[in-house]
Amino acid sequence: MREDFKNGPAIEVRNLRKEYIMGTERVVALKNVNLTINRGEICCIFGTSGSGKSTLLNQLAALEKPTRGGVKIGGVLISAMNENQLATFRQRHLGFVFQAYNLLSELTAVENVALPLVFRGMSKESRELEAKKMLIKVGLKDRFHHFPGQMSGGQQQRVGIARAFIARPEVVFADEPTGNLDSKTTKEVMAMIKDFARKFNQTIVLVSHDPEMTEYADRVITLIDGEIVSDVCKNHIDKTGDNIKNE
């Protein structure tokens, strides 16, 4: 499937609509979204709370099924996949960075980072070796066997980033990754995400309500009331993502 990713855009969204039933009322969270995100792009989905940005992220990452329309990642229609296919797809192609870090509290840093590889069925030795390499890259060489509760927020998020990138996914979704961090740590963490993305030509979908975050993105998509109101491309990244201009 990696071959598919060489050609065409990383993410394609067509006529996406999402409605929720709240009691007797029907709430339209996304009206009709059409979007193409190129490979290697760092794309920020920006909007205030209630704008539908989180809903869009859920659809893009196939955490929820859309009411109408479809989402393709790497040319594969993920919105139509069943649970099993999605699990395999997530193992191979998707990474997540969460606002609340979402590390498993009873696992050490190494074990947390290695978790996506556990689901793939990799042996303990090789996956922990990989995890240690990743932790060294995010600067946590001396935190291998610490538990999340023994680390600061910035350190936990770096573990989260190591976990998101360990399986070399094509697309990494980051949901307010710096929402719980101070401005200094925010800079470090964002630099780290950007660094990984550039190095392996990975696509990042960043969701934030913080205007500062738009600074780190190549492209800013602004959502208001479930509709894209602006789509600003700061750095043009061509469709194959091989060369990055204006940087």
Add this chain to the structure above:
Amino acid sequence: MRFSDILRMCFENLKRRKGRTFLTVLGVFIGCVSIIVMVSIGVGMKESNDKTLAEMGDLTIIEVSSQGGKNINGKTVKLNDEALKTISAIPNVTAVMPKTSLDEFSIKMTAGINDRYKCEWATLVGVDLKAMQSMGYTVLDGKTPQDGGYTVVGGQFFAYAFTDSFMPEGRNQIDRWSNMSEDGKSENLPDPYFNPLNTPIMLHITKDAEDKNELTQELKIGAIVKEDYSKGYETSEGILMDIKDMKALIAKVKEIPVNNIEYSTFLVKTDHINSVQEVEKQIKELGYGTYSMESIRKSMEKSSRQIQMLLGGLGAISLFVAAIGITNTMIMSISERTKEIGIMKALGCYVKDIRLLFLMEAGSIGLIGGVVGCFVSILASIGTNLFSMGAFSPEGTFTLSMIKDALFGGKDITRLSVIPIELIVFGILFSVLVGLVSGYYPANKAVKITALEAIKSD
């Protein structure tokens, strides 16, 4: 996910919530112990029943009588040589022994100088002496006579049937009962008046008390057989005579030809205790009446099984309560771990792995409870048996070999609680099954948690 990883995760999770795991395991443990202990008491009852029956006699013998029954053609059935052949041909029948007796005549026996020793009511039967071995008679002393000639076989307590006519009433008998131990075994028996093996016996047969036409016949006892009530009272205090001699005697006293004599009963031996029922049924179909220990055995077995079921049922209730405990614990654990499961799914964990993880956690609770429960049950069983064997009473002596007897049983030991290996295997498997079944619903609940839970902030 690798199985080893699921296993590790499962035990990490159980370890993480030690207190809760311990309490849930305790529930299974109590359930498992109560089932095993209850059933073991039932098995112990069955064991002692079987011992009682075996002491009563050979369980594979069927006694057949004619009772004036009719066969399918409407003819009155007769116990003659033809019937002997028919019954011998039934599958699983290993031997048939014809028996005759002279019930309607008065038979007396005398022995010793001047007929000093008398037996007023002698039991005399004619059997096929050659078939004695295959019928399962146990010869205690002497050699079974093979060719008749009024050399006969005496019952185990034959000589005790005689009274001493030189002594006054009340002191003219050797009492073989008062020295008998509680469990019916004859220990330290006093010697009878004479040794039957080297004392000639005189038989006196008369039609009734007034009959002066007494028929006498001298007998020589060739062997002594062990008492066995399933074969007849004659094995205790009577005499077994070869069927040919008996027929000749009958012909003489009844004044009829030898060929017209019918047998009074057949003893039919089957190859196994389990064939008794079928053979008995086939003989009944021929029109004969039958009697065997089977009906007693069946009813004893039935009642002990009923008690076993009742006791097991009581134990099952506590295991059922434990099952609810497991389900409860698992549901709690899953609602606590909703976010964790969501994260696992978002990172690409398969649904089947999550289900397996939770089923294994529940199954492990069952397994641990079952294994510990079985272990403790065995200890409890040993303790109970030692107690009933008198190991802890002040006058009792305790030896290490008693533990072995308490666990595995022995020839002369009546155990209160018997745990066969099957019960242990069953106990463990059943506990695991209870764990899996009670984990099934929670595991399916866990599977339904979506990856979206990972995104939700709390």
